[in-house]
Amino acid sequence: MTAPGRFITLEGGEGAGKSTQARLLAEALRDAGHSVTETREPGGAPGAEALRTLLLHGPTTFTPEAETLLHVAARAEHLARTIRPALAGGQWVVCDRFADSTMAYQGYGLGVDRTMIATLAALLEPKPDLTLMLDVSAATAAARLASRGRAADRYETLDPTFHERVRRGFRTIAATAPERCITIDGNNPPAAVHTAILAAVQARFGGAAK
Ligand code: Z5A
Numbered sequence: 001m002t003a004p005g006r007f008i009t010l011e012g013g014e015g016a017g018k019s020t021q022a023r024l025l026a027e028a029l030r031d032a033g034h035s036v037t038e039t040r041e042p043g044g045a046p047g048a049e050a051l052r053t054l055l056l057h058g059p060t061t062f063t064p065e066a067e068t069l070l071h072v073a074a075r076a077e078h079l080a081r082t083i084r085p086a087l088a089g090g091q092w093v094v095c096d097r098f099a100d101s102t103m104a105y106q107g108y109g110l111g112v113d114r115t116m117i118a119t120l121a122a123l124l125e126p127k128p129d130l131t132l133m134l135d136v137s138a139a140t141a142a143a144r145l146a147s148r149g150r151a152a153d154r155y156e157t158l159d160p161t162f163h164e165r166v167r168r169g170f171r172t173i174a175a176t177a178p179e180r181c182i183t184i185d186g187n188n189p190p191a192a193v194h195t196a197i198l199a200a201v202q203a204r205f206g207g208a209a210k
Helices: 018-031 046-057 064-088 099-109 114-123 138-148 160-176 190-209
Strands: 007-011 036-040 092-096 130-135 181-185
Touching: 007 018, 007 099, 018 036, 018 092, 018 130, 018 190, 036 064, 046 064, 064 092, 064 099, 064 114, 099 114, 099 160, 130 160, 130 190, 138 160, 160 181, 181 190
Parallel strands: 007 092, 007 130, 036 092, 130 181
Antiparallel strands: none
């Protein structure tokens, strides 16, 4: 019988270093002999990537409620076509953003009803086995985004108070789900953050992570 895969998500505000750390974690897990699917949200499946383009760069803006439902629709596609099949095949899934981003951005950031978001999230399976919450200061995030040299997406153009609400949202989520979430200080250099992440994965999965 195939050993079950593990589902790890990375969450945090813009510039927290999620994409960098998702890559490093996936490499480390592969080096340890695991098959790994590295994926992201919104996106990770053809229909979900189409919704990503619409949400981040499309010509239309949506009401906050409609935007929430589009993120959840993208997630349903992603789960059905990429995440569930990978886990069923024994792969470890490393996912850059997932359902906590909907709660943080649309719930805490845009003020969409958080009970509705939680109800929608509860409908979708599976839940992550571990969520790594990368926490950085507003100053760190701003410096990284300024040095990145790519065009801003729709969310990155929203004002600093929006991003502060999002950051607080992630902290609240981490505090209320300690059995799933481990907060990592993302202000440190990439190698130090990676070491902290490996320690967290090891602590959560023990020998299975080796
Ligand atoms: N969104 C939503 O609203 N609702 C949802 O349900 C979901 C998403 C799922 C996705 O955009 C947007 O969708 C997101 C929320 C919204 N928008 N925002 N803001 P994305 O995935 O393309 O954008 P992002 O997640 O914010 O990516 P990012 O800004 O690139 O951040 P990151 O992935 O956390 O960081 P990074 O790409 O790894 O690093 C950014 C830069 O910093 C880069 O130049 C790195 O080389 C550098 N970096 C990274 N780590 C370090 C350290 N440790 N030290 C120094 N420099 C570093």
